[in-house]
Amino acid sequence: MMDLLDGIPHTPGTHEPLGTGAVLLRGFALPFEPRLLAALQAIVAEAPFRHMVTPSGHAMSVAMTNCGAAGWVTDRTGYRYDTRDPLSGRTWPALPEAFLALARAAAAEAGYEDFTPDACLINRYEPGARLSLHQDRDERNLAHPIVSVSLGLPATFQFGGLKRADPVRRHALRHGDVAVWGGPSRLCFHGVPSLKDGTHESLGRMRINLTFRGAL
Ligand code: MD3
Ligand code: FE
Numbered sequence: 001m002m003d004l005l006d007g008i009p010h011t012p013g014t015h016e017p018l019g020t021g022a023v024l025l026r027g028f029a030l031p032f033e034p035r036l037l038a039a040l041q042a043i044v045a046e047a048p049f050r051h052m053v054t055p056s057g058h059a060m061s062v063a064m065t066n067c068g069a070a071g072w073v074t075d076r077t078g079y080r081y082d083t084r085d086p087l088s089g090r091t092w093p094a095l096p097e098a099f100l101a102l103a104r105a106a107a108a109e110a111g112y113e114d115f116t117p118d119a120c121l122i123n124r125y126e127p128g129a130r131l132s133l134h135q136d137r138d139e140r141n142l143a144h145p146i147v148s149v150s151l152g153l154p155a156t157f158q159f160g161g162l163k164r165a166d167p168v169r170r171h172a173l174r175h176g177d178v179a180v181w182g183g184p185s186r187l188c189f190h191g192v193p194s195l196k197d198g199t200h201e202s203l204g205r206m207r208i209n210l211t212f213r214g215a216l
Contacts, residue, residue: 010174015109018159021145021183023110024171028178029149032102036151036210037202039096040122043067046093047085049124055079061129067093068119070215072138079138081119081215095120102178103147103212110180112145117212125155125207127197133164133189136213144214145182151175151210152203153195160189173209175200 012027029036049063052074066072070081071092085092099120107115119139123131136146150173157179160168166189173179181188192209199205 010172012176016171018169018171018179018181019185019188022159022179022181022185022188024173025106025109025178025180026174027176028106028109029102029151030176032098033151033176033202035096035098036102036149039098040208043093043096043122046090047071047088049122050087060131061125062131063124063126063129065122066120067099067122068095068117068215070119072119072121072213072215081138081140099210099212102149106147106149106178106180107145110145110182112180112182115145115147115212115214117144117147117214119213119215121211121213123209123211125153125192125195125209127153127195127205130194131192133158133160133168133191135187135189136211137187139213139215141214141216142186145180145186147212148179148181149210149212150177150179151208152200153198153205153207155192155195155207155209158191158193162187162189164189175202 014026016024047065051059073082154174157171157173158168160166
């Protein structure tokens with residue numbers, strides 16, 4: 001099946017190796033879509049998307065929220081995992097059953113048995129939003145993989161090496177794609193350049209990314 005969007009074949013059900021310990025499962029989240037979107041609505045009603053501020057004082061172009069026992073937050077004092085939403089002072093919404101089922105199934109499919117995430121960072125990209133090249137290293141147990149789920153508008157994903165200056169490869173991430181990052185890939189630099197405008201049939205003018213982590 002050819003995707004007319006960029007001419008790159010997009011075949012649900014295929015596994016594309018991304019690096020050592022990392023694999024892209026095309027379309028793996030598609031059977032979960034209705035449950036994921038319903039659960040997401042309930043989360044956002046309790047813990048709305050917000051543009052967090054980095055330690056340098058800049059508001060991020062990506063809007064974020066969390067669910068699970070801990071959530072990733074940033075403010076002027078730094079980055080951290082917090083059991084409470086700083087906007088409400090309440091604990092984050094629980095990880096919905098469908099989120100947990102998808103994360104565990106994807107991790108197992110990639111060879112990581114018994115992954116039980118305790119944190120899910122939810123990113124919302126509108127056209128123009130971007131995430132500059134970074135490493136995810138605020139999690140206490142880096143032996144756990146990260147499972148990422150892409151929904152809505154397609155994005156380009158940049159995947160580099162262990163040093164910021166290492167060359168990056170680009171991959172298209174589309175609605176329903178799930179990637180699992182573990183082993184030596186866990187600390188690789190990665191980013192998402194400015195989201196191109198468009199309209200997705202179920203999510204409209206946005207891209208949502210869920211990342212499941214073992215943070216605590
Ligand atoms: C590779 N999110 O939330 S998902 C992030 O599309 C983040 O919103 C991006 O980077 C997004 O931190 C990329 C893919 C991803 C996530 C975490 C990784 C790739 C990763 C951690 C290590 C290596
Ligand atoms: Fe990241």
